[in-house]
Structures are given as C-alpha cells and as structure tokens.
C-alpha cells in the first residue's frame with residue numbers, strides 16, 4: 001500500500017488545503033481551525049478531496065499533518081457532491097426549505113465515493129487508531145470502516161442539523177444512512193434536539209437503540225478559535241480597516257450587517273424583506289441606516305443556489321432602487337469570499353449583526369461577532385433555529401418567519417440601551433470563550449476514548 005500509518009486520522013469531504021497554480025495553500029474555515037490542531041498534536045493524517053478533478057495525488061506532508069488526497073472525477077463531483085450531498089441530504093437535513101431530490105444514480109455515486117474515503121482511512125490508520133469522520137458527505141463511512149477494522153475507534157460528528165423522523169423517513173436509503181452512522185462508537189450532534197431526532201429515527205426505522213449497538217450519541221456544540229478572532233479584533237490594521245469600512249459606507253448612524261454563505265438555509269431574503277418594510281414604515285431612516293450584506297459564493301452548480309442568488313440580487317436591487325439616493329446606497333451587497341481579517345473589521349464597524357437562519361447547525365459568524373465585540377457593545381439578532389441560540393441566549397432571539405417579530409427585533413436592537421448592550425455582548429463573549437473550539441474537540445475525543453477503550 002505504501003501509505004504511512006497514523007494513530008489519529010481525520011476524514012472530511014475537503015482537505016484543509018487548496019491547490020492554486022500547482023502549489024498547496026492552507027484553506028481557511030471553521031472545520032480546519034477546529035480539527036487541524038488535533039491532527040498536528042497527534043502527528044496524524046487528514047483524508048479528504050483535494051478540490052480538483054481526476055488527479056491522483058500521493059499523500060504529502062503539510063504544516064505538521066499528513067494529507068491523504070481522495071480523487072474525484074468531474075462526474076462524481078456532480079452526482080456525489082452537488083447531487084446527493086447538496087441537492088438531497090442538505091435540504092433533507094435543513095427542514096425541506098427546498099424539496100430534496102432523490103435519484104438512484106446520485107445514491108450510487110455517494111455510496112462508491114464514501115467507500116473510497118473509508119478505504120483511504122482504513123489504509124492510513126495504525127492498529128488501534130482513532131478515526132474521526134466529519135459531516136453529511138460521509139454518513140456511510142463509519143460502518144464501512146468498522147467492517148474492515150474492528151480494532152479502531154470511530155467518531156462521527158454531524159455539523160448540520162439532524163431531521164425529525166417524518167422528514168428523514170422520506171429518504172429511500174434511510175436505513176443504509178442510519179446503519180452507516182451507527183458504525184461509529186460516538187456520534188456527535190450540535191444540539192440536543194438533533195441527538196433526540198437521531199435516536200428516535202434509529203428506534204423507529206431500524207428498531208434499535210444506538211446504545212444497544214455500543215454507539216454513544218451526544219451533543220457537542222462546535223465553536224470558534226477565540227484567540228484568532230481576539231487577535232484580529234485587537235490588530236491596529238483591522239481596526240483601521242473597520243474605520244475605513246464605516247466611512248466608505250457613508251458613516252451611517254446605524255450599520256447593520258449580514259455575513260453568510262449564499263445559502264437558502266441562512267434566511268437572507270427574510271432579513272431583506274424585514275429591512276425593506278422597516279424603511280417603508282419609516283421605522284428605519286434610509287438616510288441614516290445602512291445594511292452591508294456579504295454573500296459568500298456557494299455551490300453554484302446546484303440550481304437552488306443559482307435561483308437564490310438571482311432572487312437575493314433582484315431584491316437588493318429593488319430595495320436600493322426604492323430607498324437609495326444618488327451616491328448613497330441603503331444596501332451594500334457583495335458576492336465574494338472574504339478573509340478573517342476583513343470579516344472581523346466588518347464586525348467591529350457594525351452596530352447590529354443579523355443572523356436569520358431558517359435552519360442552521362450552529363452558525364459560527366454569530367460566535368465570531370460576539371467575540372470580536374467584547375467590551376464594544378452592539379447587538380446580535382439571532383434566529384432561534386440556529387444552533388448558536390442554545391448558548392447565546394442574551395441575543396435578541398427571533399423567528400425569521402415572523403415578519404412582525406423580526407421587524408420589532410431589528411428595531412429593538414437598533415435602540416438598545418448602551419450599557420445593556422455591552423453587558424449582554426460581554427456575557428455572550430464569555431460563554432464562547434469558555435466553550436471554544438478546542439474545548440469542543442477535547443470533549444468529543446474524551447467521550448470517544450471512554451466509549452471505546454483502547455484494545456488490550
């Protein structure tokens with residue numbers, strides 16, 4: 001085989017690197033900042049797709065990790081990633097906001113790509129190793145590894161919500177998916193409600209309790225690298241960037257921001273509709289208020305994402321047409337990705353962050369915002385349907401479907417008493433600091449060690 005063997009192996013759809021002009025570069029992102037330190041600490045391996053098609057890259061070392069690329073063809077990317085992952089499982093796990101599509105050819109591709117990831121993990125794992133599998137792209141992998149390697153510990157973490165019984169029951173391959181997950185020693189979810197849904201599905205659809213199968217189901221809310229965000233917030237360059245943003249946005253009295261992947265689960269349209277009505281009612285003054293919305297391009301090979309982009313951009317255009325004056329936009333919209341520094345600068349510049357997800361595993365933007373704003377006040381408007389709402393209960397909590405309630409919440413956030421705002425923000429920042437991403441990884445791996453003691 002020739003593959004080096006490791007005592008710790010992380011498995012995720014993407015490697016923590018991108019290839020640009022033939023050179024590997026670290027790719028930023030929540031999962032990378034969460035898992036890379038653990039891989040490094042154990043001189044471990046990371047199994048994942050390199051982001052290019054039909055390449056057969058050999059394993060290589062990068063930044064203290066051994067990276068094991070899994071190859072995908074362009075057709076597999078369409079049927080496995082865009083198809084089964086993002087047009088079947090994603091909407092199924094996010095409350096059917098758009099209708100999931102069920103295609104047998106996509107399912108076959110998902111199964112065979114999962115088998116390839118499982119084999120790469122099996123080959124990279126030393127006897128008695130710990131293998132940590134991540135997210136909905138790889139739900140069959142735990143059972144596939146288990147079939148070949150009874151000696152290893154297997155953890156699975158689901159980064160997105162787990163659907164209630166009557167929704168997961170739609171999936172023609174629900175039993176295979178549940179059995180795939182149950183191959184793990186520990187399955188972690190973001191919220192208690194997700195763990196409850198999973199247990200219920202296993203009991204009703206397979207007639208089995210996970211615990212009976214020696215599978216521990218737990219809740220481990222993911223978090224952020226607090227030190228990284230704090231360092232950015234204290235950086236003079238980032239603070240200068242924040243001042244420039246605010247000035248370039250016309251120095252409004254109230255700067256409201258949104259920062260999301262352009263995904264229908266984020267409720268971007270819902271916040272735009274509420275904002276438009278507040279301007280209409282005169283409860284927000286178009287001359288003194290500005291909304292800056294960053295929309296990070298995402299999954300544009302999937303039709304629902306292209307349609308959403310059209311609708312968001314049409315709506316932004318309409319609101320600007322109605323309420324902007326020459327030389328002064330009421331909404332500043334950008335469809336680009338952005339660096340951590342730019343994001344933190346925007347958090348520092350802002351008065352209010354709107355997180356109006358219709359369904360969201362956690363929402364790390366909310367956690368970054370409160371961390372950056374410790375000691376600075378401001379307000380977080382947070383959907384009750386985001387996992388973060390369980391911990392950030394000092395936010396202005398909203399149901400984004402309730403237009404009247406959302407408008408009231410935005411208006412309330414814009415007029416919070418400064419002292420009250422600061423107290424709430426600091427309490428939320430302290431919660432995030434106490435349960436940061438390192439705490440998340442430690443808690444999960446601790447339970448994995450307890451659930452599956454090392455073989456003797």
Ligand code: G6P
Nearest residue numbers: 014135136159160261298299361
């Ligand atoms: C969610 C998923 C991640 C995924 C990310 C970005 O947070 O849980 O696994 O990587 O979205 O989506 P993308 O399709 O661009 O990887």
